[in-house]
Amino acid sequence: MTPLRLILVGLGARSRVWQRVIADNPDAQIVAACDPDPAARARAAEARPDLPIGAAISDIVGVAADAAVLATPPGGRERQIEACCAAGLAILAEKPLADDVALAARYVAMAETAGIPLIVGLNFRYLAVTQALRELLRSGAIGRPEFGRFLYERWRDGTQGWLNSYPLSMDHPMLWEQSIHHFDLMRFVYGTDAARLQAHTFNPSWSMYRGDANVSALIHFENGMCVTYQGTWQAGHEPMNFDWRTDGTDGIAVQRAMFGDLGWAPRMQAGLTEVPLPPHEPWITDAAALLRMFVATCRGADPECTGRDHLQSLYMLAACILSSERRASVAIPEIAEMAAA
Ligand SMILES: NC(=O)c1ccc[n+]([C@@H]2O[C@H](COP(=O)([O-])OP(=O)(O)OC[C@H]3O[C@@H](n4cnc5c(N)ncnc54)[C@H](O)[C@@H]3O)[C@@H](O)[C@H]2O)c1
Structure with missing residues (x-):
């Protein structure tokens, strides 16, 4: 062909x-x-x-x-x-x-x-670790997932020549450029869309970004899943801290690095059982x-x-902005209606 x-x-x-x-x-x-x-x-x-x-x-x-x-x-x-x-x-x-x-x-x-x-x-959907986490949850190994914590804490120096520089002057660079991946990953791995969320976005005093580099959110999904999210591009420490934990009726699953490091445990097991993953070249294999x-x-x-599926992640993003402005919870259908108007 x-x-x-x-x-x-x-x-x-x-x-x-x-x-x-x-x-x-x-x-x-x-x-x-x-x-x-x-x-x-x-x-x-x-x-x-x-x-x-x-x-x-x-x-x-x-x-x-x-x-x-x-x-x-x-x-x-x-x-x-x-x-x-x-x-x-x-x-x-x-x-x-x-x-x-x-x-x-x-x-x-x-x-x-x-x-x-x-x-x-x-591309993050196509990481072996993402596919393995999704399969792990579907296998029932940790029972029914009910809540999670998604942490992404990164010092991103947006002035470096090898990176794009337009996010430095964006409104909400963290949400548009980075959290959008995380929202998509949650929807993909948990197999559900967001129903409502409450968020607070802000900029640390030392931020090099004009728009908010920090996002904190409590996200409720249609299937009952509830996730506490914290993302920043202006962390107080390098290297990056990535930690995505999912708690289920019978145990937990934990992803401890952006490109790998997946483990799980039934409730009473002290340590995590590692999930073997194939070799991966970050950014390329995915x-x-x-x-x-x-x-x-x-x-x-x-x-x-x-693109139609992606709208659901964009609704989450817009809901974070609106929720932070209102200091109140925002339902996703309200955003969908606004986008369609
Ligand atoms: N999926 C990922 O992991 C990932 C990683 C980095 C960037 N991105 C995305 O890739 C996109 C580009 O980011 P980047 O890092 O390459 O930014 P960049 O600023 O380094 O490059 C963008 C390029 O597009 C050019 N451009 C602007 N308007 C154009 C137009 N109308 N027609 C043709 N070219 C035009 C610019 O001159 C520039 O060379 C963004 O949407 C960004 O979010 C995705």
């Missing part, structure tokens, strides 16, 4: 992962790219002198292609989504789909009307699996990580 022909939109930090995993996948190839930044275009041209590279998607959308990977900041994707829908290109968009929930809902509707798959790059899913989707397989 001929490889899936991809247009790479955006040639910044995240595009490096995509360039590598696409090059390593015989079922996909990059046939064109674009970025308004001349330096980014020059870097890409040096690596691939044969590649048509434009400043905007409108410059290259005439190249024969099957799909586009949007590795652009979430704000300002209107033209990119419109161009893909008009050209019949399937879309793999980096998370979050947009920086506004109503806009994201509009993109989902546009893609559905155009009849093209719109998939969101939720993106490679996500790409395989996208290629399969473009060839007719059932899609995963759809």
